[in-house]
Amino acid sequence: xxxxxxxTRFGDMACSIARTLDVIGEPWSPLILRxxxxxxxxxxxxxxSLGISRKVLTERLGHLVANGVLERRRYSERPPRYxxxxxxxxxxxxxxxxxxxxxxxxxxxxxxxxxxxxRHHECGEIGHVELHCSVCDRPMDVTGIDILPGPGAAxxxxxx
Amino acid sequence: xxxxxxxTRFGDMACSIARTLDVIGEPWSPLILRxxxxxxxxxxxxxxSLGISRKVLTERLGHLVANGVLERRRYSERPPRYxxxxxxxxxxxxxxxxxxxxxxxxxxxxxxxxxxxxRHHECGEIGHVELHCSVCDRPMDVTGIDILPGPGAAxxxxxx
DNA sequence: GAGGTAGGTCTCTTTAGGGAACCTTCTCGG
DNA sequence: CCGAGAAGGTTCCCTAAAGAGACCTACCTC
Numbered sequence: 001x002x003x004x005x006x007x008t009r010f011g012d013m014a015c016s017i018a019r020t021l022d023v024i025g026e027p028w029s030p031l032i033l034r035x036x037x038x039x040x041x042x043x044x045x046x047x048x049s050l051g052i053s054r055k056v057l058t059e060r061l062g063h064l065v066a067n068g069v070l071e072r073r074r075y076s077e078r079p080p081r082y083x084x085x086x087x088x089x090x091x092x093x094x095x096x097x098x099x100x101x102x103x104x105x106x107x108x109x110x111x112x113x114x115x116x117x118x119r120h121h122e123c124g125e126i127g128h129v130e131l132h133c134s135v136c137d138r139p140m141d142v143t144g145i146d147i148l149p150g151p152g153a154a155x156x157x158x159x160x
Numbered sequence: 161x162x163x164x165x166x167x168t169r170f171g172d173m174a175c176s177i178a179r180t181l182d183v184i185g186e187p188w189s190p191l192i193l194r195x196x197x198x199x200x201x202x203x204x205x206x207x208x209s210l211g212i213s214r215k216v217l218t219e220r221l222g223h224l225v226a227n228g229v230l231e232r233r234r235y236s237e238r239p240p241r242y243x244x245x246x247x248x249x250x251x252x253x254x255x256x257x258x259x260x261x262x263x264x265x266x267x268x269x270x271x272x273x274x275x276x277x278x279r280h281h282e283c284g285e286i287g288h289v290e291l292h293c294s295v296c297d298r299p300m301d302v303t304g305i306d307i308l309p310g311p312g313a314a315x316x317x318x319x320x
Numbered sequence: 321g322a323g324g325t326a327g328g329t330c331t332c333t334t335t336a337g338g339g340a341a342c343c344t345t346c347t348c349g350g
Numbered sequence: 351c352c353g354a355g356a357a358g359g360t361t362c363c364c365t366a367a368a369g370a371g372a373c374c375t376a377c378c379t380c
């Protein structure tokens with residue numbers, strides 16, 4: 001994300017987590033994405049709803065657009081006005097947000113309960129996301145897998 | 161995250177994404193978690209494998225332990241030696257990592273292909289994660305849901 | 321007793337976030 | 351036609367963290 005999240009760039013690492021972090025890992029970026037998803041799509045709206053500094057918001061939006069997650073589109077010619085919209089790449093990133101919501105609801109929700117609910121169009125019910133295996137469709141979590149080096153593996157993990 | 165990721169604390173927001181970010185949103189934290197998951201669990205191993213500064217690593221580990229994601233355990237009495245292990249809370253956070261891997265593989269992988277693969281114990285096959293609805297078990301993504309205010313909603317979203 | 325390992329702490333410099341003022345273009349009301 | 355206000359940023363200054371690396375304290379081995 002960012003052009004850097006801090007100082008160290010993660011984008012060059014042979015790690016999909018690091019490269020994903022390079023796109024949305026900077027502070028505020030996931031929250032910006034969330035707000036765009038729910039229809040808060042203009043600069044001033046975003047700035048006010050998040051309480052983020054305008055400078056940082058400019059940087060984050062620029063980075064997200066540069067990385068193809070958001071699209072900046074002019075919705076008025078005169079006066080010139082812009083809004084931000086999710087690309088397909090950005091919509092798929094929202095999977096990440098849904099998983100964050102799930103974890104946050106389970107482990108950090110206050111007494112008040114979850115702040116948002118999802119109604120699934122296909123079944124019409126209020127549900128949340130679960131991770132399933134793409135091959136067998138059954139639930140999949142980190143305790144039920146082996147992690148193996150893939151074709152793009154750069155280094156073998158050594159224990160020292 | 162962090163004790164602050166930057167300056168603004170996200171933990172107080174009525175948003176599960178923000179509260180999740182408060183736990184693992186700081187730079188490096190997801191990568192630390194990933195490494196602990198694959199068996200890199202000691203301070204020096206982590207520091208060398210990530211190339212993170214020792215100071216920041218100390219801070220991040222302390223934050224993750226304080227938030228119940230990792231557990232610091234002494235594996236040798238004399239000399240005193242420690243290692244870090246995932247708690248159940250931390251294991252569930254790894255769902256997030258798997259989704260990051262999935263997105264990174266799809267959208268940012270180089271020619272070399274994905275650096276890691278998952279073999280699912282239940283089916284024995286190499287697969288990846290997909291998001292399914294907890295109610296009907298069918299695939300669920302952000303384009304197939306309505307987002308509704310839940311019991312913990314603090315503010316209504318206004319468009320201005 | 322020299323050297324190495326593990327697990328940190330401390331100090332210093334550099335970078336990036338926060339806050340707020342400022343700027344430009346356009347519209348509206350009077 | 352003048353002033354106010356909205357939208358979308360840009361610029362500046364200040365402070366808080368990240369990065370680099372030296373240093374410290376056991377303890378073990380040779």
